[in-house]
Amino acid sequence: MDRSKQLGEESVGKLLLKFSIPAIVGMLVNALYNMVDRIFIGQGVGSLAISGIAVGFPLSIINMAFGMLIGIGSSTMVSIKLGEKKKHEAEKILGNAIVLVIFVSLFISVFGLIFLESILRIFGASDATLPYARDYMKYIIGGALLQNIGFGINNIIRAEGNPKIAMTTMIIGAIINTILDPIFIFAFNMGVQGAAIATILSQTVSSTWVLYYFFSGKSSLKIRKENLHLNINTVKTIFSIGMSPFFMQLAASVVTTLYNNNLIKYGGDLAVGAMGIINSIIMLFFMPMFGINQGAQPIIGYNYGAHQYDRVKKTLKLAVTAGIAIATIGFIVIQCFPEFLISIFNKKDAELIKIGSHGIRIDMIAMPIIGFQIISSNYFQAIGKAKIAIFLSLSRQVILLIPMLIIFPPIFKLDGVWMAGPIADVLSATITAAFLYKDMKLLDKQEIVLE
Numbered sequence: 001m002d003r004s005k006q007l008g009e010e011s012v013g014k015l016l017l018k019f020s021i022p023a024i025v026g027m028l029v030n031a032l033y034n035m036v037d038r039i040f041i042g043q044g045v046g047s048l049a050i051s052g053i054a055v056g057f058p059l060s061i062i063n064m065a066f067g068m069l070i071g072i073g074s075s076t077m078v079s080i081k082l083g084e085k086k087k088h089e090a091e092k093i094l095g096n097a098i099v100l101v102i103f104v105s106l107f108i109s110v111f112g113l114i115f116l117e118s119i120l121r122i123f124g125a126s127d128a129t130l131p132y133a134r135d136y137m138k139y140i141i142g143g144a145l146l147q148n149i150g151f152g153i154n155n156i157i158r159a160e161g162n163p164k165i166a167m168t169t170m171i172i173g174a175i176i177n178t179i180l181d182p183i184f185i186f187a188f189n190m191g192v193q194g195a196a197i198a199t200i201l202s203q204t205v206s207s208t209w210v211l212y213y214f215f216s217g218k219s220s221l222k223i224r225k226e227n228l229h230l231n232i233n234t235v236k237t238i239f240s241i242g243m244s245p246f247f248m249q250l251a252a253s254v255v256t257t258l259y260n261n262n263l264i265k266y267g268g269d270l271a272v273g274a275m276g277i278i279n280s281i282i283m284l285f286f287m288p289m290f291g292i293n294q295g296a297q298p299i300i301g302y303n304y305g306a307h308q309y310d311r312v313k314k315t316l317k318l319a320v321t322a323g324i325a326i327a328t329i330g331f332i333v334i335q336c337f338p339e340f341l342i343s344i345f346n347k348k349d350a351e352l353i354k355i356g357s358h359g360i361r362i363d364m365i366a367m368p369i370i371g372f373q374i375i376s377s378n379y380f381q382a383i384g385k386a387k388i389a390i391f392l393s394l395s396r397q398v399i400l401l402i403p404m405l406i407i408f409p410p411i412f413k414l415d416g417v418w419m420a421g422p423i424a425d426v427l428s429a430t431i432t433a434a435f436l437y438k439d440m441k442l443l444d445k446q447e448i449v450l451e
Helices: 012-044 047-083 087-114 116-122 130-142 144-159 163-187 191-215 232-267 269-305 309-336 338-343 350-363 367-382 386-399 401-412 414-450
Strands: none
Touching: 012 047, 012 144, 012 163, 012 191, 012 269, 012 309, 047 087, 047 116, 047 130, 047 144, 047 191, 047 232, 047 269, 047 367, 087 116, 087 130, 087 144, 087 232, 116 130, 130 144, 130 191, 144 163, 144 191, 144 269, 163 191, 232 269, 232 367, 232 386, 232 401, 232 414, 269 309, 269 338, 269 350, 269 367, 309 338, 309 350, 309 367, 309 414, 338 350, 350 414, 367 386, 367 414, 386 401, 386 414, 401 414
């Protein structure tokens, strides 16, 4: 069966497993990039080095935001166009996406390297953590193009119905990074610079793999010379759909910066490092939810374009159930074993373990609700309702969370920093539920009209 045609005919449950499991594996593997770096750096260099990496992380998030803007925006439209049997238009979107990734990534690298130290100061770098942050990020931001090809364009491989290849992209990079990290950090005694170089080399291999897939003829979509230029209408479409994950990631960078500055004020450099560790841990549970989103997106997008709304609703229901289940498992593990989880990154610093284990318990107290919110807000992105998707994404990351980070820390000090997230999560999930209920009613009406 044609890879795109299966999206409209095969069992929804089997499809979601087929597309989500590779995506989940790929996203988990992607989480290992930062996690492996922090584990080796924490054990081999020290707590302040972990804090330095955490300070530079908002800049990585900004680069990833642009990769997702182009990658997810284009892949969503590719799914919809394939559902509408418009392969030629899908290939135009692919060509535009490649050109966009090149230009945007080069701009990020040049701008980021010129103003690197000033940017890191804004993100919360102290005199003690700045050297670590600078040594790490100068390599990471210099390789922005490699990350955005390997992570962004890889989404289109999944959108055309080949999730295993997309998963392989992520696995190859993570394996190489895991092998090279201890070599560069310990054997070559290069510290945080070694970790960064290992990451860039692994991303080089991943991006090469993605480009090989498209140019080797294995893809059902062809990269045609006439499509390798920017069409204003195509770019507008890509940006319109990709704005939701873009703003969500950009907001994450703003929020991380606000977190860092509050953490330094009320807990010092170790609190920043603790938050970096917490983020690495929770990503192990968030990434499977993002993987479900990626697996559900082409199924929902294709069937929405084909007016098969019953399959859209079935896919969404299964995805939400799976997301909540994963989040609940994460909640149980975090609440039961916080000290063990934090100590994986640094066994020697008792104060770091104390701050981190206390913080993660509070920060993730509403984790099951996050599973619902992440999956449900992605539904609107998958069907092309960009404005709603953007609003729901921002409701958790900006509209609600930033005020919480301004209000609670002055009152409850460091505990106020940890409390801000779960309060925003509960409120945003409530808003998302209201929008989802309204859209399900609309789908019911459209089904009746089609009958």
